[in-house]
Amino acid sequence: NAGVTQTxxxxxxxxxQSMTLQCAQDxxxxxxxxxxxxxxxxxxLIHYSVGAGITDQGEVPNGYNVSRSTTExxxxxxxxxxxxxxxxxxxxxxxxxxxxxxxxxxxxxxxTVL
Amino acid sequence: GESVGLHLPTLSVQEGDNSIINCAxxxxxxxxxxxxxxxxxxxxxxxxxxxxxxxxxxxxxVTVLLNKTVxxxxxxxxxxxxxxxxxxxxxxxxxxxxNKLIFGAxxxxxxxx
Numbered sequence: 001n002a003g004v005t006q007t008x009x010x011x012x013x014x015x016x017q018s019m020t021l022q023c024a025q026d027x028x029x030x031x032x033x034x035x036x037x038x039x040x041x042x043x044x045l046i047h048y049s050v051g052a053g054i055t056d057q058g059e060v061p062n063g064y065n066v067s068r069s070t071t072e073x074x075x076x077x078x079x080x081x082x083x084x085x086x087x088x089x090x091x092x093x094x095x096x097x098x099x100x101x102x103x104x105x106x107x108x109x110x111x112t113v114l
Numbered sequence: 115g116e117s118v119g120l121h122l123p124t125l126s127v128q129e130g131d132n133s134i135i136n137c138a139x140x141x142x143x144x145x146x147x148x149x150x151x152x153x154x155x156x157x158x159x160x161x162x163x164x165x166x167x168x169x170x171x172x173x174x175x176v177t178v179l180l181n182k183t184v185x186x187x188x189x190x191x192x193x194x195x196x197x198x199x200x201x202x203x204x205x206x207x208x209x210x211x212x213n214k215l216i217f218g219a220x221x222x223x224x225x226x227x
Contacts, residue, residue: 105159
């Protein structure tokens with residue numbers, strides 16, 4: 001049982017490049033989400049999904065796309081990276097039946113956009 | 115590992131002392147609150163939660179207090195240990211469901227021997 005796995009751990013991009021941050025969980029969790037963490041600002045919700053085929057926007061969705069084709073995977077796509085997207089990104093999941101919001105987080109992916 | 119934050123407020127305590135970390139939340143409609151702990155290079159880990167119909171909840175060495183009148187949340191850690199050194203975040207769920215969790219900026223706890 002690996003929990004929530006994020007890849008890559010580190011990535012450097014040039015402005016305008018595209019990339020995908022991968023997130024996979026093996027806990028059969030219905031709910032998955034992406035957060036970004038910037039110094040002094042805590043974690044901010046980018047996108048979330050309550051099940052395969054269903055996604056919705058969080059606080060800061062602009063510049064990011066997501067899809068949820070399987071229960072296990074929830075990739076985050078940057079179509080044209082900007083320096084403002086330099087951040088640490090966390091994927092998190094939980095079961096929908098918990099009745100609460102106890103998320104299990106991955107270890108994070110640090111992205112630098114030059 | 116990933117840096118959590120360079121300009122966080124810091125609480126420094128001596129090993130064995132009790133720690134109190136405070137959090138002011140923003141939405142009076144929030145009905146569920148969680149405390150997370152984040153160690154350097156890791157993702158946040160759940161510590162304890164509380165619903166808005168309660169004003170206190172206790173766990174192992176931790177207690178969360180909720181004051182809805184002034185929209186204030188606190189985390190008390192008894193007999194603080196070096197392993198408690200981390201950044202602590204409070205988070206709230208605005209009313210209407212649990213799909214959006216809003217995090218505070220965090221407080222760094224430094225435990226000195």
